[in-house]
Amino acid sequence: MKVMKKSFRYLLIAVATTALVLPSCDLNLTPTTSIAYIEGDPVMLTDTDVSEFENGILASYRGTLYGVYSQTMEVACDGFNASIDYGNNYGAMHRLDDSFNDGEYNTRDNWSGHYGAIKNYNILIANADNVSDDLKDYAQFVKGEALFCRASSYLHLARHFAKPYGSTSSSDPCFPLVTVYDQLEKPARATVAEVYAQVKSDLDQAAAILASESGEAGADYPTIDAVNAIYARYYLDIKDYANAARYAEAVINTGNYKLASTDEEMDAEYLNDSGSEPIIQMYASKSEGYGTNDIYTLTNNDATQGLNFRSYYFPTKKLVEAYDEGDLRFTHWFSNQIPNFVSGSYHKGEFYTFIKYYNNPALNSGNVPQARHARKPILIGEMYLIAAEAYAQAGNSAKATEILNELQAARKATLTEGTMDNIKNEWFKETVGEGLRLSCIKRWGDGIGVRTPQDGTKLLIMQGTAYDQRTVSAGADRLTWPVPTYELQVNPNLVQNPGF
Numbered sequence: 213m214k215v216m217k218k219s220f221r222y223l224l225i226a227v228a229t230t231a232l233v234l235p236s237c238d239l240n241l242t243p244t245t246s247i248a249y250i251e252g253d254p255v256m257l258t259d260t261d262v263s264e265f266e267n268g269i270l271a272s273y274r275g276t277l278y279g280v281y282s283q284t285m286e287v288a289c290d291g292f293n294a295s296i297d298y299g300n301n302y303g304a305m306h307r308l309d310d311s312f313n314d315g316e317y318n319t320r321d322n323w324s325g326h327y328g329a330i331k332n333y334n335i336l337i338a339n340a341d342n343v344s345d346d347l348k349d350y351a352q353f354v355k356g357e358a359l360f361c362r363a364s365s366y367l368h369l370a371r372h373f374a375k376p377y378g379s380t381s382s383s384d385p386c387f388p389l390v391t392v393y394d395q396l397e398k399p400a401r402a403t404v405a406e407v408y409a410q411v412k413s414d415l416d417q418a419a420a421i422l423a424s425e426s427g428e429a430g431a432d433y434p435t436i437d438a439v440n441a442i443y444a445r446y447y448l449d450i451k452d453y454a455n456a457a458r459y460a461e462a463v464i465n466t467g468n469y470k471l472a473s474t475d476e477e478m479d480a481e482y483l484n485d486s487g488s489e490p491i492i493q494m495y496a497s498k499s500e501g502y503g504t505n506d507i508y509t510l511t512n513n514d515a516t517q518g519l520n521f522r523s524y525y526f527p528t529k530k531l532v533e534a535y536d537e538g539d540l541r542f543t544h545w546f547s548n549q550i551p552n553f554v555s556g557s558y559h560k561g562e563f564y565t566f567i568k569y570y571n572n573p574a575l576n577s578g579n580v581p582q583a584r585h586a587r588k589p590i591l592i593g594e595m596y597l598i599a600a601e602a603y604a605q606a607g608n609s610a611k612a613t614e615i616l617n618e619l620q621a622a623r624k625a626t627l628t629e630g631t632m633d634n635i636k637n638e639w640f641k642e643t644v645g646e647g648l649r650l651s652c653i654k655r656w657g658d659g660i661g662v663r664t665p666q667d668g669t670k671l672l673i674m675q676g677t678a679y680d681q682r683t684v685s686a687g688a689d690r691l692t693w694p695v696p697t698y699e700l701q702v703n704p705n706l707v708q709n710p711g712f
Contacts, residue, residue: 272329273361274494277587278503282647284318289649292525293673307678308690320696326365333362334393356421360434363414371651381405400705429488457602460595469592471622478544485586496586505569506583520551563668659686
């Protein structure tokens with residue numbers, strides 16, 4: 213097995229032998245000694261180059277996780293109400309009203325962040341063969357990592373900037389499909405079918421390269437288990453339920469990952485980042501690498517109350533009441549024991565705060581929890597949900613129930629039949645905060661109901677038709693994100709999504 217990495221720093225992806233610096237969007241930030249990378253010009257890589265490319269590839273992948281890459285999707289749906297003090301953070305996404313347009317910066321950042329990462333993956337993939345014989349195995353391994361990362365980015369972009377895969381996917385516009393870096397190119401949007409085909413192609417190549425790279429809980433780089441997990445996501449999206457179940461169960465049946473089923477295991481997993489659920493868990497330290505999903509807590513420490521929250525978003529009544537009494541997820545991810553400071557006063561015991569991303573103490577600097585955690589892009593719980601959904605959609609209710617019950621039993625939840633309604637509810641409870649809610653709603657062809665607040669937050673949240681009373685109909689244009697304004701300005705070949 214490849215030696216586990218201990219430090220992936222945010223290095224510039226640079227080839228020392230050619231004085232190459234990848235161009236920035238802002239030419240004022242690019243050194244005058246830099247040159248543009250031109251596809252087709254061979255770049256011979258040394259061992260140092262390959263190592264730095266690998267660090268850069270994994271840093272690019274890590275940089276597209278948590279924060280705007282997960283919070284944006286959560287606040288758009290039915291799990292959270294905006295606090296009176298939320299300061300319009302993620303406001304347009306939360307409302308999905310006329311202010312949600314092609315200038316919305318959170319969707320823009322999702323587009324540009326992944327697009328920039330894909331550029332880095334493309335350059336490595338194009339040059340991985342330009343090495344001496346003694347580096348070929350290592351360079352191919354890094355190429356496999358880059359292919360995995362590119363597939364993950366394109367799947368993320370397809371899920372959010374395009375309609376769901378379906379009967380019109382051969383014509384519905386998706387994301388520009390760029391597999392060869394060319395800074396002068398102005399690509400049009402590929403179709404949904406074409407982007408999903410590229411995801412499959414990248415996964416096929418990554419699987420061949422990483423076939424012998426067995427997984428383990430907390431691996432901080434892509435393994436064959438991670439590839440199979442993304443295969444499971446891909447097949448679920450395209451409604452190939454047999455393969456979705458097959459790949460999800462392939463990961464489950466490795467025995468490399470275990471659902472947390474005790475208080476101690478939940479703390480290890482969701483507080484200390486030392487559990488057995490992550491199929492990938494990226495490197496993190498106090499100085500760099502950690503991720504933050506902090507809008508739910510925003511912890512403060514003051515002389516009168518000690519630790520207290522300044523939350524931008526509170527869990528809705530629907531989310532809080534989705535859990536059974538004794539469910540480990542509720543007891544570890546929600547709290548009413550720390551005061552929440554809202555609109556000039558402290559509130560304790562009146563409502564629940566979402567604390568799934570409270571803080572790993574080992575990553576904290578200072579005496580205020582900062583919602584710092586190692587980024588975990590794929591957890592084993594999702595594989596149980598994919599398998600259960602795939603079996604249910606295929607009509608195998610017995611198998612769907614069996615797999616759903618394994619997850620529920622581990623979490624100390626009430627066991628239910630494997631119906632789609634129950635599976636949808638389990639997705640809501642299990643993956644809350646992970647940025648999967650919006651893609652699930654789109655995949656199911658569902659709308660979004662009202663966000664009835666917890667009783668204790670009724671006077672502490674933003675109210676009205678754009679907030680707690682907002683609904684979104686199934687298939688609404690607003691469930692698909694707009695192409696950002698800047699992209700339309702610089703690339704005349706792009707077309708905007710309907711409704712924007």
